[in-house]
Amino acid sequence: MRNAHSKLFTPGPTEVRPEILQAMAAPQIYHRSPEFRELYAEIQPKLQKFLYTQQPVLLFASSSTGAMEAAVQNCVGKKCLNLVNGAFSMRWHEITAACGIPCETLEVPWNLAIKPQMVETKLRSGEFDAVTLVHNETSTGLMNPLPQIAEVVRKFPDVLLLVDSVSGMGGVKVEFDALGLDVCLAGVQKAFALPAGLAVCAVSERAIKRAEGIKPRTYYFSFPVMMKSHKKNETPATPSIPHMFALNVQLDAMFAEGLDHRFARHAEMAALTQAWAKQHFAMYPEEGYWSNTVTCISNTRSISVEDLNKTLVRDHGLRISNGYGDLKGKTFRIGHMGDHTVTDVRGLLATMDAILGL
Ligand SMILES: *Cc1c(COP(=O)(O)O)cnc(C)c1O
Numbered sequence: 001m002r003n004a005h006s007k008l009f010t011p012g013p014t015e016v017r018p019e020i021l022q023a024m025a026a027p028q029i030y031h032r033s034p035e036f037r038e039l040y041a042e043i044q045p046k047l048q049k050f051l052y053t054q055q056p057v058l059l060f061a062s063s064s065t066g067a068m069e070a071a072v073q074n075c076v077g078k079k080c081l082n083l084v085n086g087a088f089s090m091r092w093h094e095i096t097a098a099c100g101i102p103c104e105t106l107e108v109p110w111n112l113a114i115k116p117q118m119v120e121t122k123l124r125s126g127e128f129d130a131v132t133l134v135h136n137e138t139s140t141g142l143m144n145p146l147p148q149i150a151e152v153v154r155k156f157p158d159v160l161l162l163v164d165s166v167s168g169m170g171g172v173k174v175e176f177d178a179l180g181l182d183v184c185l186a187g188v189q190k191a192f193a194l195p196a197g198l199a200v201c202a203v204s205e206r207a208i209k210r211a212e213g214i215k216p217r218t219y220y221f222s223f224p225v226m227m228k229s230h231k232k233n234e235t236p237a238t239p240s241i242p243h244m245f246a247l248n249v250q251l252d253a254m255f256a257e258g259l260d261h262r263f264a265r266h267a268e269m270a271a272l273t274q275a276w277a278k279q280h281f282a283m284y285p286e287e288g289y290w291s292n293t294v295t296c297i298s299n300t301r302s303i304s305v306e307d308l309n310k311t312l313v314r315d316h317g318l319r320i321s322n323g324y325g326d327l328k329g330k331t332f333r334i335g336h337m338g339d340h341t342v343t344d345v346r347g348l349l350a351t352m353d354a355i356l357g358l
Contacts, residue, residue, distance in 0.1 A: 006312075006319040009348055011138045011294035011335035012167055013189035013196050020194055023249040024242040031241065037233040039244055044233070046251040050259070051169070051184065051202050053176035058226050060199040061240045064166040064187030065091070067199035070221035071132070071162040071183040072096045072103075074203075074211035078129040081106060081122055083114045085144070086137030087324050092164060096132070099217060104128075110140050110327075113289040116148040123156050129210075130160045136168035138190070139324035141296025141333060142285035143168065150179040160207055166190050169200075171266040171293035171337045173259070182207040188243065191266070191293050193338025194250055198243035266292045269336035269345045276349045280358050284331045293337035296323070298330070303356060305332040311355050318348055 008015045029035045047057035060067050072080055072095060082093035084107040096103040106122050108114060119131065131153055136143045146163065153161040160182040165174050169184070170191030176184050182204040189196035203223055211223040219225060220237065229236045254262055273295040277283050284296040299305060305322045306329075312318040323331035336345050352358070 004317070006317050007344070008319055009335050009340070009345075010319055010321045011141075011190070011333050011337070012187070014191075014193055014335050014338040015340060016193055016195055017339050019253075020246045020250055023246045024195065026242070026245050028241055031238055032234070036241070039241075039248065040233040040235075043244060043248050043251065046248070046255070047200060047202075050251060050254065051174060051176045052178060053202050055176065055202055055204050056227065056230055057200055057202045058223070058230060059235060059239060059244070060201060060221070061197070061235075061237065061243075062199055063189070063196055064164065064185060064199050065095070066221065067185035067187070067201045068092050068132075068164055069095050069099065070201065070218065070223070071164075071185060072101055072130070073099055073217040073221055074214075074223045075160045075162055075183060075207050076101050076103070076130040077210060077214050079103060079127050080130045080132060081119075081128040082132045083119065083134070083144075083149075084108075085112060085114055085140070086110050086134060086142065087139035088137060088164065088166070089132070089134040092132045092134065101217075110137075111142070111284055112286050113142060114144045114149060116145065116152040119149055120152045120155070123153070123159055129158050130162060132162045132164070135163050135165040135174070136172070136291050136293060138167040138291075138294055138333075139296075139327065140285055140331075141283075141291045141294045142289050143172070143291045144289065146174070147179060150181060154180045160204075160210060167291075167293050167335075167337065170254070171263070173263050176202045176204075180204075182210075188247065191337040192247070192250060194243065194246050198240050198247065200247075263292075265342065266337065268342050269340060270295065272342065272345050272349065273334050273336055276352075280356075284327070293335065295334045295336065296327075296331050297334070299323075299332060301356075305329060308332075308352070308355060312351065316351050318351060320348075320352075
C-alpha cells in the first residue's frame with residue numbers, strides 16, 4: 001500500500017508538494033564548504049523576515065521535540081512555569097521535568113485557552129524565570145492568545161517566554177520581535193509543509209545571555225555552542241542539508257504567495273472547516289480560540305472515526321486524523337495547513353459529506 005499515496009489532511013506531517021521533494025533530492029554538498037555557508041547565509045534572512053525578527057533563527061537536525069528540550073535546557077535558571085492545556089504543552093512539562101529542571105504547571109481543562117490573567121497571577125510569586133507556552137495546541141485545535149500572554153509576561157523583565165508554534169508558524173503570523181518572545185520554535189512538517197526532521201528556532205539576545213550564564217545541560221542543543229557556528233554560517237554538527245535545500249525553496253514560495261495571503265488562506269480554510277464542524281458536529285475547543293491550521297471536532301454523532309478514515313484512504317486517497325491520546329474516538333482532527341488550498345478543503349468536506357450521508 002506504500003505507493004498508493006493519500007493526501008495528508010493530518011495535523012502534521014502534512015502534504016508535501018512534489019517540487020519540495022525534488023529539492024531534497026539535489027546532490028549533497030559538504031557542510032564545511034563555501035557552498036554550504038552560502039546556503040546557510042541565504043536561508044537566514046528569509047527565516048528572519050518570515051518571523052518578523054532581527055534575531056538569529058537556529059536550525060536543529062531534529063523534530064520539534066528536540067527544540068522544545070533545547071529551549072528549557074538553555075533558558076531556565078530558577079524555575080519554569082509550564083502552561084498546560086493539551087498533549088503537547090503537557091509534553092513540554094514532562095521534558096522540563098525529565099531534564100531535572102525545577103518546574104510547575106499551570107493547567108486548565110484541555111478545551112479551554114490559557115488566559116493572560118492566570119499567567120500574571122502565577123508570575124507574581126516571583127518564583128519563575130521562564131514560561132513555556134504552546135501557541136497552537138495541535139491535540140485540541142486550540143490557539144492560545146499569544147499576543148496577550150506575551151504582553152503579560154513582558155511585565156516581568158526576568159522571565160523568558162518560550163513558545164512552541166510548531167503547528168502555528170507558517171499558517172499564522174508570529175511577530176517574534178514585536179511580541180518580545182525569547183524562543184519560538186517549530187518543526188517543518190506542519191505549516192511549513194516540508195518532510196519532518198528539521199526544526200527552526202528563533203532565539204532572543206536575552207535567551208542566549210541566559211544560556212551563557214547557567215551551567216550547560218546540553219551540548220548538542222546548546223545555544224552558545226550553536227551561536228558560535230551560526231556566526232560563521234555553519235552548524236556545530238552535520239546538518240540535514242536536504243531539508244535546508246527544501247526550506248530555501250519553500251521560503252521563496254511563501255514570499256511569492258505573500259505572507260499575508262498565506263495567513264488569509266489558512267483563515268479561510270479554517271473558517272470552512274469550522275462551519276462544517278458546527279453544522280454536523282460541534283467544535284471541541286472553546287469559542288474564540290479556534291485554530292487556523294487544525295480543527296478538532298467533537299464526535300457528537302458517535303461515528304467510527306476509524307471507519308471514516310479507512311474509507312477516505314481506500315476510496316478517495318485522503319487522510320484525516322483521529323483525536324489525540326485520550327480524545328481518540330471522542331474527537332477527530334482535520335489539518336488544513338501548509339500548501340493545502342481552499343479548493344482542497346472543500347473537496348475533502350464534500351467527500352466526508354458523501355461518506356457520512358450528511
Ligand atoms: C507536532 C507537535 C510537536 C511535536 O513535534 P515533533 O516534530 O513530532 O517532535 C510539538 N508541539 C506541537 C504543538 C506539535 O503540533
